[in-house]
Amino acid sequence: MTIRHWKGPSGTTSQPKSGNWNKSNNWSPSGVPVGGDDVVLGGTSTYTLTLNISATPNLQSLTINDGSATLAIGSATLNVTATSSTAINVTAGHITIAGGKINDAGGMALTSSSSSLSGWGSVAGSLSGNGTVTASGGTLDLTGTVNGPQLLIATAAGSDLKIDGTATPTGAIAISSANQTLEIGAAGSLTIGAAETVSAGHIQLDGGSLADASGIALSTGATLSGKGTVSAAVSGAGTITANGGILEFKNAVDGSGTTSSFQIANVAGSDLQFDSSVGATGIDPIVTFNGATGVLDLGSNLGTFQGVIANFASGDAIKVAGATSATLDSTGKVLSVFNGSTLQGTLTFTSSYTGDTFSVSNGTITVSVPAPLTVTVGGAGTDGDRQQRHQRPFRFQQRKPQRLQRHTARQRACGFGD
Numbered sequence: 001m002t003i004r005h006w007k008g009p010s011g012t013t014s015q016p017k018s019g020n021w022n023k024s025n026n027w028s029p030s031g032v033p034v035g036g037d038d039v040v041l042g043g044t045s046t047y048t049l050t051l052n053i054s055a056t057p058n059l060q061s062l063t064i065n066d067g068s069a070t071l072a073i074g075s076a077t078l079n080v081t082a083t084s085s086t087a088i089n090v091t092a093g094h095i096t097i098a099g100g101k102i103n104d105a106g107g108m109a110l111t112s113s114s115s116s117l118s119g120w121g122s123v124a125g126s127l128s129g130n131g132t133v134t135a136s137g138g139t140l141d142l143t144g145t146v147n148g149p150q151l152l153i154a155t156a157a158g159s160d161l162k163i164d165g166t167a168t169p170t171g172a173i174a175i176s177s178a179n180q181t182l183e184i185g186a187a188g189s190l191t192i193g194a195a196e197t198v199s200a201g202h203i204q205l206d207g208g209s210l211a212d213a214s215g216i217a218l219s220t221g222a223t224l225s226g227k228g229t230v231s232a233a234v235s236g237a238g239t240i241t242a243n244g245g246i247l248e249f250k251n252a253v254d255g256s257g258t259t260s261s262f263q264i265a266n267v268a269g270s271d272l273q274f275d276s277s278v279g280a281t282g283i284d285p286i287v288t289f290n291g292a293t294g295v296l297d298l299g300s301n302l303g304t305f306q307g308v309i310a311n312f313a314s315g316d317a318i319k320v321a322g323a324t325s326a327t328l329d330s331t332g333k334v335l336s337v338f339n340g341s342t343l344q345g346t347l348t349f350t351s352s353y354t355g356d357t358f359s360v361s362n363g364t365i366t367v368s369v370p371a372p373l374t375v376t377v378g379g380a381g382t383d384g385d386r387q388q389r390h391q392r393p394f395r396f397q398q399r400k401p402q403r404l405q406r407h408t409a410r411q412r413a414c415g416f417g418d
Contacts, residue, residue: 001036001060004029006049016043016069020052036060041069041093051076051100060087067092067114073121075099082106085126090115097121099138110149117149120160135161139183142167153180153201163188163208170194175201178221184208184228198222198238205230207245218260227269234260241265242272246297252277254306259285262307264316266291273297279306286350289316302337302345310350318365320344326358326365337365 005028008017019026021033033039035057041049046068055077062080064071070093071078077100080087087106088095095102097119102108104124110117110131117123117131120138126145127133133146136154139162146167153161155177164185170193173182180201184190188208195214200221203210205228210216212231218224218238227245234240234249237258241247243265254260255277262285264270272287272295279285287296287307292315298305300321312318322339329336332352337344337360347365357368 001038002029002031002034003038003040004031004033005040005042007043008047008049011045011047012043014043015045016041016047016049016066017045018047018049020050021056022053033057033059039063040065041071042066043069048072050074051078055079062088063091064089064093064095064115065091067112069093071095073097073100073102073119075121077101077103080104080106080125085109085128088125090117090129090131094118097123097140104144107144118154133161135159141185153182155179163190165189167191168193172196175199175203175222177201184210196232198224198236205247217257225265236260239263242270242294243267245269246271246273248273248275250275254279254283254285256280256283259283261285262287264289264291264294264296266294268293271295271297273299274301274305275299276301277304277306281306284308284348286310289313292316295319302347305345305347308348308350312349312367314366314368316366318347319363320365321363323360323363323365326360328353328356328358332356335365 005013006016007013007028008019008026011017013028024030024032037059038061039059041064043066048070050072051074053076056079058079058081061082075098083106085107086109088104088108091111092114094116100121102123107126107128110129113130115131118134118136120140122141124143128148132150132152134152134154136159137156138158139160141162141164143164145165150171151161151169151173153159157179159179160181160183162183162185164187166189168191172192172194175182175198178200181204183204186207190210192212196212196216199219203224205226207228209229215233218236220237222238225241225243227247229248231250233251234253235257239261241263244267262272264272285307288310289312294316297319302320320337323337323344324340325338327336332354333349335347335358355370359366
């Protein structure tokens with residue numbers, strides 16, 4: 001095992017210069033690092049060490065202690081095998097990545113506030129310290145434990161910070177541009193330690209969990225979508241979409257301020273689930289079904305559901321724990337839901353369902369639309385064959401104008417129409 005210091009072409013270990021990793025004379029002692037070596041970027045000058053090989057051997061450790069030094073990994077792979085949480089120790093300086101990988105058996109410590117990791121690619125290993133981690137220009141996928149560094153998302157197009165491990169940042173993650181995405185992977189867990197405000201941009205859940213004890217506010221234009229669990233009071237005027245699985249809200253939603261727009265995507269398995277109250281007096285968020293198999297799961301919270309339901313149709317379902325029957329009022333817009341003879345609460349719709357049939361089975365409410373009538377019109381003729389040849393079915397629908405509009409809107413939402 002050898003400690004190899006970077007000096008660069010015509011540089012020294014105290015005044016290094018920029019250069020490429022694979023040149024023997026750029027190192028002291030001479031020689032490109034091999035497996036088991038400890039690599040040090042030090043000195044007091046401004047320089048960039050470019051990792052211009054496909055992958056490093058399994059280094060023992062990497063230390064950067066010059067605040068103006070940068071290790072540019074690019075699309076290469078950096079391999080460090082020591083199991084210490086500071087196997088990669090950036091006491092000062094920077095690491096950039098552009099589609100590459102960092103495989104770190106131990107961890108990376110961004111020790112000072114001036115230490116940074118930025119770019120896009122994948123990082124396997126824990127992250128600690130007081131520095132910054134910035135996703136920029138693509139997806140930066142963090143698969144290990146993140147505890148300490150400030151998490152940032154650049155405003156460059158396609159910037160996506162993906163949490164595939166467990167992250168517990170103490171500060172909020174600023175999201176204010178449509179180019180920014182905060183993504184929680186299928187096994188990811190993100191707990192934010194301050195109130196999160198998304199004024200633009202996206203939060204995407206791929207099956208993991210998002211928590212914030214101080215709440216999440218989505219402004220107009222901001223979105224939260226996908227599947228997974230949200231443990232935070234959510235408010236604002238953003239758009240929230242259950243897509244491809246169960247999107248579950250553990251805490252109250254839209255308890256104050258403006259109303260969110262809730263959507264259930266036209267994707268198999270899309271299920272919007274509320275475990276607490278939705279809306280409040282004077283705050284009536286709209287929940288829109290956009291396909292033929294959507295599910296709205298209210299559990300035991302029908303009594304605190306202030307939402308209004310749009311585009312509910314055959315194939316969709318509303319789940320209410322304990323529901324056994326439902327009765328539509330004279331306007332066709334309010335459905336009373338019962339457990340036996342006990343009223344559990346009511347559901348309000350944006351359009352009339354007069355003439356449609358609601359059914360309840362095992363706590364699941366569905367609706368069926370009467371089939372259109374079929375009338376056979378005989379054509380003129382003097383013989384039976386001629387008359388039979390001109391017979392054709394004529395179909396018409398007996399719907400009130402508002403019901404016709406509802407079904408037409410539903411068709412358009414599913415991709416049919418003009």
